[in-house]
Amino acid sequence: MKYSKYALISIVAIAFITSGVFFFVMYNNGISNLNHSTQDWGAFGSYIGGIVAPFASLIAGILVYQSLKADTYYRKLELIRESLLRLDSEFYKVLTNPTQIQFDNESNVSIERLIILISNDKVTLSDEYEHALISLLRNLAIISRAIEHYLFLMDSFDANIRDRDWLINTEKSYWVYRYARISNRLETIFGISKINEVFSKEEIASARYLGFISK
Known part of the structure; x- marks a missing residue:
């Protein structure tokens, strides 16, 4: 759960930073008003998507890796507990x-x-x-x-x-x-x-x- 939270925060942060850089460049080039052209907004969306998408894919890959790692850990923990309970059962059988x-x-x-x-x-x-x-x-x-x-x-x-x-x-x-x-x-x-x-x-x-x- 904590990795998912960090991933969401990272994606939102990247989107904000990318948008900020875009508008900063626009302002430096003397463009202070937003254009209402659908074509321009489409280009802006492509720009944001082109930068955010690779990061999102990377983060998704990391989440998949963490999920597999956690699953392996839980299986290992379960296996050790089963072995421990078998040891406990045999020991207590001898004891009692x-x-x-x-x-x-x-x-x-x-x-x-x-x-x-x-x-x-x-x-x-x-x-x-x-x-x-x-x-x-x-x-x-x-x-x-x-x-x-x-x-x-x-x-x-x-x-x-x-x-x-x-x-x-x-x-x-x-x-x-x-x-x-x-x-x-x-x-x-x-x-x-x-x-x-x-x-x-x-x-x-x-x-x-x-x-x-x-x-």
Whole structure:
């Protein structure tokens, strides 16, 4: 929309400037009155059209390019969101599905429940549990990077700053609500040094930006 507005302003400005130059030349040549001849006005129209039309064609080409660019951007954004949602679905499936783990009177404790129990010192972190949770950390690292990249792309969304910021903050809040609690408990269990081993530098930065791990 903003490109269309600028294009219209540009065309109107060119038409005014062109007309101004025409009348200025007329005045310098001693012609101070407008001619009522249809032929002269036709020539004037041809003059304006001959100058404005190439600029209008150029601007139209730019608008077409911007439209194709925006369409590519929106498709890319949609593709990344679909990929992110698939990652989220698989991750949450692993997190919430029942396991063979038993605790007191609870049977088939989920990984999410196990994380809570270990972080509350209700269950000892065995080698088997550690292996499962490290695998979960790796998946969380991948998701952290994907979420930040998605939010970064949304920053280029063709909208006013207020709407864009609201949209980004809403999306970020959703993912923080979704994962921060579990990721913070995993940090409590393993410590930041272990997370630094599992996460890459980029993934560490993404997780910190999202509040999944401490600053």
